[in-house]
Amino acid sequence: MDEAALQRLRSAFDPERFRQQGHDLVDRLADYLGAALTRQAGPVLPWVDPEGQLGNTPSISEDAGPEVPEIVGDLLHRAFHLHDPRTLGHQDGLPVPAASLAGLLISTLNNDPSVYETGPAVVPIEVRLLRWMCDELGFPGDAGGVLTGGGSLGNLTALLAARQAKVGRDSWTEGNRPGEALCVLVSEQAHYCVARAVKIMGWGDDGFVKVPVTDDFRMDVAALPGALARAREAGRRPIAVVASACTTATGTFDPLPEIADFCSEHDLWMHVDGAHGASTVLSPQYRSRVRGIERADSVVWDCHKMMMTPAVLTGVLFRNARHSYDTFRQEATYLFEERPDEEWYNPGNRTVECTRSGMAVLLYTALRVHGIGLFRDYVTRCFDVARSLSDLIDASPDFELAVEPDANIVCFRYRADPGIDSDRLQSRLRQKLVSGGSFYLTEAELDGNQFLRCTAQNPFTGEQDLCDLLDHLRAEASALEERSGTTNASGLAQEG
């Protein structure tokens, strides 16, 4: 290799260049955070259609270009401003700055905790974090688990553990047996990733038996025995019940104690998809929502939802850690020792992934800096904000709730005039607000009807923001209805 090429490599790795660009980056991001948190960063979502946005994104080229801060500056203008208190959309966690700063650490060190040797400082942090999470869930001393890259992977991991535990033979090495027809019972409101996990495992659509929900979108436990019986009659073999704590669309908690009783009675694995709602254990005010979670065989808990941690960091927690060691059985002479079940310090034996980032450090750092107390306050505050919004909606005759919120997710809709297509109206209202950049919110279909959907993830969203949200929706609805009135009722539905 010629010296010039080596010199270019040296320049790229120059620590003083890192220092200079790093300071510049920190200042830009501090300015950005200050702006976004006070609604000064521009439209919540600076709307450009995808094709246009792609056109604005420079291609990769052979030669060197601008420095990091310049690229970042451009990107900040096109980003979605999660820290804006008027972001009320998906369940994307609002990262606390201490966790964001830890992101720089892990992306610099790049210590991989799949094996202890490459992550000597990170693996013990994972262990501390998992132990703490198990304790907060109310799990016993022999509980344990792993950290993985997101709730979808987490639910897949838990169902693989359920398969290995409940099939009654080594399903990992023996595979699906002809005619075995394994399946899980799951609420029709469960996150799509449960079905995705089942289909990855090759169980197809028959792999999940949908249990109906009651009017408040909670799994109807009275329907469980019938669902189980019908599945068995059809030659299927249910091995688990997947409870949602909470559901994605409405943030509703399934009745965990009753589901635990049912699982215990019928020797079924109880898995709780607590991707969003497991964090509720932290809030003294709202903890009762997840009563019974301590009886689950496995719980998935996304820290990048309600734990102020950047994506992604998910705990897969087993009431009995043994199941975590039993899930995968594999040989890899260049990585693991001979008795993997004793290697707590080589987590790669127990995750779908091999290499992982030092993701645990993000949350651990924030917890050490701020203490658990801040996280208790955060969860409580977000739930409180959602209740404020639902109270406002309850008090507004022109809006209606889909259901009283259990958590920090609120589904509601504008009461459309007779003759107006309500579903199209809700979607249009959302489009107007989102593309206008005043608020970010989402929508959900419930029982075939379209609803607006807000998730309160920003503790600084205030009463005035919520009032303004409803006012903006009212104003847009009036404009749309008026326009519709001057043309025809169906014109509205055909717009856009």
Add this chain to the structure above:
Amino acid sequence: MDEAALQRLRSAFDPERFRQQGHDLVDRLADYLGAALTRQAGPVLPWVDPEGQLGNTPSISEDAGPEVPEIVGDLLHRAFHLHDPRTLGHQDGLPVPAASLAGLLISTLNNDPSVYETGPAVVPIEVRLLRWMCDELGFPGDAGGVLTGGGSLGNLTALLAARQAKVGRDSWTEGNRPGEALCVLVSEQAHYCVARAVKIMGWGDDGFVKVPVTDDFRMDVAALPGALARAREAGRRPIAVVASACTTATGTFDPLPEIADFCSEHDLWMHVDGAHGASTVLSPQYRSRVRGIERADSVVWDCHKMMMTPAVLTGVLFRNARHSYDTFRQEATYLFEERPDEEWYNPGNRTVECTRSGMAVLLYTALRVHGIGLFRDYVTRCFDVARSLSDLIDASPDFELAVEPDANIVCFRYRADPGIDSDRLQSRLRQKLVSGGSFYLTEAELDGNQFLRCTAQNPFTGEQDLCDLLDHLRAEASALEERSGTTNASGLAQEG
């Protein structure tokens, strides 16, 4: 919520606190980088046994503690120093500072590219990156794919696509059919995650047919027809061949053109696990190693291995992008629109994961800052370093290579005196060097024999480092042999 709690939250999100801690952090990390790159950061791996390390790791507590830089300072002392030129271990990518800095950006913005709305600036960056990767592979214009969290997930995704494409029906919704006995043909040197993916899909041990390798650890293509015939005779149904480019243990490239011919002849899906070696396409000097990769149906390419990107960032690239849209078919009214196959801008339709980090920004930023040229130099340089090491070993009568290196992975061993247990000796040598902190290297079992294993990932590893490595090994071997001589030959094997 009381005002004091809200005030604590405000303080945690204070942008000026972010700024102050951020500047401190940048200085500490710049100092650290400067030290590690020049071997001044202490032992390469400051060895402490796992239990002891856990004891050194503070627990999480209810109350606020030290600030970020203090926590980081402690962690840096216990970390594995990847940037030290004497780190010659696993295939953990050496992050270039521009990519590390981008880590702070993504962990601050937390823009999730699973759907366009929450990742408006990130999704187009993913598209740019994927397009560029497809071009570098030599894929046609209608190629495409997704970014996912690691090679294990990537290989699983590719095999799910193969299943959907080759089973001849909708295996996603219909599931495994009784007696179908799907399987893949794969070299006995493939990464363990291929077997793991197969077992996740419920195919068990019968789901992979091991194809033997030639003396140089390359898939023996002459053995493919027999392996296919025997699998079919046994009632199994092979749908794909998984080629390694390169293998994990020895960094050997399977003969891709011959495998492509075989797949084409027998209507099998050709998947290339290029987690480590797909980056070889970037090096003009070494590109011929992966000739034929452009004929694969799917390729997995880990950017966190040879692309100077922190973990994790993996491309799953399909010669025909259609397969990426066909792999998962799912409904989620709160996320996706009705015709998912047209939604290139909502990648969550096509990944195992739902939420992902803005991982693409890490590599994109580094590529924009430095240009593709730097990456070409980097790959070439790492391969050159490995050739220097293998040349040194070839010239040293007291060492022997397992095989001439194709890539930047070198397996070799110290020639033990007769009567000495060579396998134990290699392991002991590694333990000595690793626990002593002078070098980090790994080991691998090949044909039942233990070898030392080095991966050259640091472009600043020089000739002197390599000479010193062999000298350190020699010195330790002499000490061990001498000690063994004064007691007995078996004493060595029983040590430690």
